[in-house]
Amino acid sequence: xxxxxDVRSLNKKYKDHHAVKDINFxxxxxxxxxxxxPNGAGKxxxxxxICTMLVPTSGSxxxxxxxxxxxxxxxxxxxxxxxxxxxxxxxxxxxxxxMLHCKFYKVPKRKRGARIQEVLEIVDLVxxxxxxxxxxxxxxxxxxxxxxxxxxxxxxxFLDEPTVGxxxxxxAHIWEYILRLKEKEGITMFxxxxxxxxxxxxxxxxxMDKGKIITIxxxxxxxxxxxxxxxxxxxxxxSQVMRDIEKDKNIIDVTxxxxxxxxxxxxxxxxxxxxxxxxxxxxxxxxxxxxxxxxVFLAFTGENIQQSPETQSK
Amino acid sequence: MEGILAIWQRDVIKFFxxxxxxFGSFVMPILFLLIFGGGMSxxxxxxxxxxxxxxxxxxxxxxxxxxxxxxxxxxxxxFSSLSIIQDKEFGYxxxxxxxxxxxxxxxxxxxxxxxxxxxxQGLMMxxxxxxxxxxxxxxxxxxxxxxxxLLACSLASVGLLIASLLKSTQGFQLIVQVIVMxxxxxxxxxxxxxxxxxxMDIIVKINPITYxxxxxxxxxxxxxxxxxxxxxxxxxxLTIFNRPVTVLEEVLFMIxxxxxxxxLATLSFRRANA
Ligand SMILES: Nc1ncnc2c1ncn2[C@@H]1O[C@H](COP(=O)(O)OP(=O)(O)OP(=O)(O)O)[C@@H](O)[C@H]1O
Ligand SMILES: [Mg+2]
Numbered sequence: 001x002x003x004x005x006d007v008r009s010l011n012k013k014y015k016d017h018h019a020v021k022d023i024n025f026x027x028x029x030x031x032x033x034x035x036x037x038p039n040g041a042g043k044x045x046x047x048x049x050i051c052t053m054l055v056p057t058s059g060s061x062x063x064x065x066x067x068x069x070x071x072x073x074x075x076x077x078x079x080x081x082x083x084x085x086x087x088x089x090x091x092x093x094x095x096x097x098x099m100l101h102c103k104f105y106k107v108p109k110r111k112r113g114a115r116i117q118e119v120l121e122i123v124d125l126v127x128x129x130x131x132x133x134x135x136x137x138x139x140x141x142x143x144x145x146x147x148x149x150x151x152x153x154x155x156x157x158f159l160d161e162p163t164v165g166x167x168x169x170x171x172a173h174i175w176e177y178i179l180r181l182k183e184k185e186g187i188t189m190f191x192x193x194x195x196x197x198x199x200x201x202x203x204x205x206x207x208m209d210k211g212k213i214i215t216i217x218x219x220x221x222x223x224x225x226x227x228x229x230x231x232x233x234x235x236x237x238x239s240q241v242m243r244d245i246e247k248d249k250n251i252i253d254v255t256x257x258x259x260x261x262x263x264x265x266x267x268x269x270x271x272x273x274x275x276x277x278x279x280x281x282x283x284x285x286x287x288x289x290x291x292x293x294x295x296v297f298l299a300f301t302g303e304n305i306q307q308s309p310e311t312q313s314k
Numbered sequence: 315m316e317g318i319l320a321i322w323q324r325d326v327i328k329f330f331x332x333x334x335x336x337f338g339s340f341v342m343p344i345l346f347l348l349i350f351g352g353g354m355s356x357x358x359x360x361x362x363x364x365x366x367x368x369x370x371x372x373x374x375x376x377x378x379x380x381x382x383x384x385x386x387x388x389x390x391x392x393f394s395s396l397s398i399i400q401d402k403e404f405g406y407x408x409x410x411x412x413x414x415x416x417x418x419x420x421x422x423x424x425x426x427x428x429x430x431x432x433x434x435q436g437l438m439m440x441x442x443x444x445x446x447x448x449x450x451x452x453x454x455x456x457x458x459x460x461x462x463x464l465l466a467c468s469l470a471s472v473g474l475l476i477a478s479l480l481k482s483t484q485g486f487q488l489i490v491q492v493i494v495m496x497x498x499x500x501x502x503x504x505x506x507x508x509x510x511x512x513x514m515d516i517i518v519k520i521n522p523i524t525y526x527x528x529x530x531x532x533x534x535x536x537x538x539x540x541x542x543x544x545x546x547x548x549x550x551x552l553t554i555f556n557r558p559v560t561v562l563e564e565v566l567f568m569i570x571x572x573x574x575x576x577x578l579a580t581l582s583f584r585r586a587n588a
Binding site: 073083085086090103 | 331406
């Protein structure tokens with residue numbers, strides 16, 4: 001498969017801050033590429049550079065064969081972006097918003113009607129086409145924005161936290177639409193999200209931290225790399241447990257969060273039977289599971305993505 | 315090209331949807347019409363005619379009306395440009411900026427949107443003519459329209475440039491206060507500005523309203539039938555470098571003024587990564 005995005009030695013320095021540090025990565029045509037990282041990692045800065053909205057300090061970006069610095073207009077034609085914040089005109093109707101977009105992107109006049117109908121169908125908003133956007137719910141607005149991003153058949157669709165602030169049901173719906181799109185149109189998707197369960201749909205995931213890309217791999221590989229099982233345990237006296245299991249060879253790593261011990265082991269079968277015998281305090285809860293993306297994320301960045309910095313410092 | 319049209323169209327649609335703004339922007343000009351047209355016109359007329367010892371059928375309202383229209387143009391044009399900052403605040407500017415429309419077309423589209431809205435407001439002022447006891451030749455009124463639009467473009471480009479440089483509406487309000495009033499008073503729109511002290515005279519001469527209003531008066535009022543003295547007193551003998559200006563020169567000035575400001579705004583759009 002061909003590389004639709006090619007980023008090489010990309011750097012961005014703000015006055016007092018080196019936000020993106022010499023990163024390299026390629027996105028293949030047709031794949032869903034997840035871009036994860038804790039707050040301030042440099043994700044938005046990277047996306048903004050790829051989308052021609054920010055000039056790189058150094059390095060090169062090629063999208064769909066065009067240079068993001070020298071051929072801005074060509075790059076802009078090739079991409080669609082769903083920003084984190086709302087960028088619809090709420091005083092206009094859904095149809096008017098879409099029609100303006102067609103004009104901005106020079107969609108041929110004859111095709112506009114059909115295209116608008118098509119994208120409205122994808123996001124289930126046909127019935128609302130002549131209503132003003134200000135009367136829409138948060139989820140409807142988000143769907144309309146996704147529809148708009150698709151109107152000019154972009155080669156790459158950037159989704160910056162497309163489901164932030166939506167209820168779980170709406171979130172599930174939006175992902176359904178996004179997957180439907182991928183199947184129907186074969187559009188390459190570049191997405192950031194703070195919900196790691198959502199990142200599971202990615203073909204590959206890049207994890208960024210402090211301006212650097214730490215790893216790029218498929219979700220399955222990332223979890224396999226991490227290996228083993230995770231035992232979540234809470235007891236009356238966690239520090240006693242720590243002492244009890246201190247020398248166990250099966251243990252890879254132990255972390256404590258909110259009074260729960262996360263014990264990473266090579267194999268839970270071998271570990272659990274003798275572990276229970278060894279334990280000198282009563283167990284309150286016990287849960288054994290395979291590693292999730294969240295564990296991967298934690299292992300790579302030392303941070304839990306769903307926690308804000310305030311709760312971490314406690 | 316279609317990008318310009320789309321940006322323009324959006325602003326015009328929104329103008330017709332926003333009734334509050336439609337009527338709100340009339341308040342100030344009508345207030346001025348009341349003051350200058352009703353209250354002050356008697357005094358002014360007396361001043362002029364008695365001072366000149368001539369018995370002209372001089373109508374001050376007839377004279378000040380084009381100025382009030384110009385003021386309406388200024389108010390609406392500048393406040394319409396505010397929509398650019400609102401677009402930045404509400405996010406729509408991003409949708410425009412990531413699209414392939416060239417930056418200069420964004421600036422032109424926004425400028426034309428604001429000038430059209432201003433022009434329409436100015437046109438609505440014409441509806442007041444019958445109630446003011448004044449009369450203009452229909453032909454003259456039609457003739458003045460292109461000049462009115464050109465003036466609206468110059469004024470919209472002022473608003474555009476300010477808006478392109480700012481991030482918040484608050485800053486805009488302040489700058490508008492500082493710029494709008496001097497532009498009105500130092501233009502000859504409401505009273506003659508023939509004998510201004512040096513630095514004020516410079517402002518008068520680089521102010522597009524000066525030329526716009528002058529052209530409008532020349533077209534709307536039958537200047538030639540007025541006695542030279544009245545023309546002198548009412549500041550209708552606009553000179554630059556001690557030479558009377560022609561309509562062509564005034565039009566050229568407004569075009570050049572608009573082009574320069576639109577280009578400056580383009581540069582600002584190019585730099586800003588909204
Ligand atoms: N215009 C700017 N000037 C100076 N520093 C900036 C600017 N924009 C971003 N930064 C800094 O660059 C770093 C990366 O920011 P960026 O917005 O790319 O992070 P992010 O990964 O998108 O984070 P989040 O998950 O919170 O959206 C941050 O430390 C931020 O403070
Ligand atoms: Mg961000």
